[in-house]
Amino acid sequence: MTTATDPYVLNIGPQHPSTHGVFRLRVVMDGERIQDVEMIVGYLHRSMEKLAEERTFTQNIPFTDRADYLAGMSNNLGYVLAAELLSGVEVPERAQYLRVIFAELQRIASHAMSNGQLVSDAGAWQTPLLYMWREREKILDLFEMTCGARLTTNYMRIGGVAFDPPPEFYPAVNQLLEELPERIEEYHRLLIDNEIFLARTQGVGTITAEDAINGSLTGPMLRASGVPWDLRKAEPYCVYDRMEFDIPVGRHGDAYDRFMVRMEEVKQSVRIIRQALDEMPVGAHKTDIPLALRPAPGEAYARVEGPRGELGFYVVSDGGPAPYRFHVRPPSLINLSLLREMAIGASLPDAVVALGSIDIVVGEIDR
């Protein structure tokens, strides 16, 4: 005799710790297995793209760090690169290095957050998360002493960066770089050989390289599937072409590989920051630009390798002081394109881990 079950609808979120923000999932369950999943977003929609059409190019910089609030520096950088490409503003050498240093610090902070959350989703409730946040905290302190803010940094400017770091920045960042490799070893000892962690993440949320490319996945998601694609190498911006670093790739494209790729990227970021600090020249950190910058009519699409993937800014100018159109290519949203493929057929706890390994930030999804 066979027993049949009726499918039922399960609502997850919008307020739920495993959805990492105000993100709702409507899941159709057949017993323990997921039959269908639909994501419902928009709870954090602030119509940033419309607001940006009413503000000058410089006034739009603070919007960008409020989109992805866990990677404010990377978002600032992507937007100012687009504005510079559009207007042809030159950036001093020192500012280029400072941008690299802060973008990489931001990557470490963001990866610490996302990896900690993933471990938390996998059942290691809060303890590893807290340890990873220890490093993130120190990076946020560095941001605070440089630009006064910890998350919504508003640090990059069109034509440079807002401030030169204060003298106490350099010993602090050096101490952090000394400590980080040891700390990463500590996490490895804590997690990599942990049987429960392996069982919860290996083979979960697997995506093949072909699917990842066709589904527009970028960043650690794409690299975990075995595609060595990194915009810092492919289309070097700032001074990444002078830096020496490797692109870590995974083999299976599962949650475990994404975790490991992020861990390796932290090590590579440490390498990049060391080189940038050594080579950074003295000089101006900013060029002066007009208050109401008026780029010639045209359009520009600039992108950076953010912690979550390709972070693009498509800016159109009509010759006025405000952008005619301002569009963010949000890696968090686009990495969710294959959510159904990942979740269907999986059990609910596995889907939570798979969602955690995508590393979404709802502020960026909704904008």
Add this chain to the structure above:
Amino acid sequence: MPRASRQLEGTRVAERLEAALPGIVTRSTEEWVEVVPARVIEALQWLHDDDELDAAQLSCLTAVDRHTTFEVVYHLQSLDRNHQIVVKAILTDHDTPALPSSYPVYKGALLQEDEVYDLFGIRFDGHPNLRRLFLWDGYLGHPLRKDFLQLEGRFPGLPMFPFEEKGVQVR
């Protein structure tokens, strides 16, 4: 005209595209190539399959409202050859804009087309689940259209920037 360092010349792409699919290109510039909206999926499929242009990934899909027309902009990415191709489709019907969905070629278009539909009201025929992504069903108008603030009951905002010269309207 600003062009990213790895972006292919639009005229070069247009030549190859036109040779393979006659009559598909309407205009091309140094930066992008414009194609017939009804045949956009044909163009994308060909660019995707072609060995030399190899547009394996849909990097970014968005739209621009030009008051009387809509531009749908596709940024395509080749991972093997490391270049970018920009394709545009100009929709002349401003009241009920529609064009075929690129989902059959690129799965990554799924949510991006939802977003464009929500904020611009451009319909993508053949999309498996076209819905308002951010706003709720029944929301009045599409916010990123330029005439959105002229809708009844909307606050149009400042007519000019405060530091601009008095009496000179910016737009």
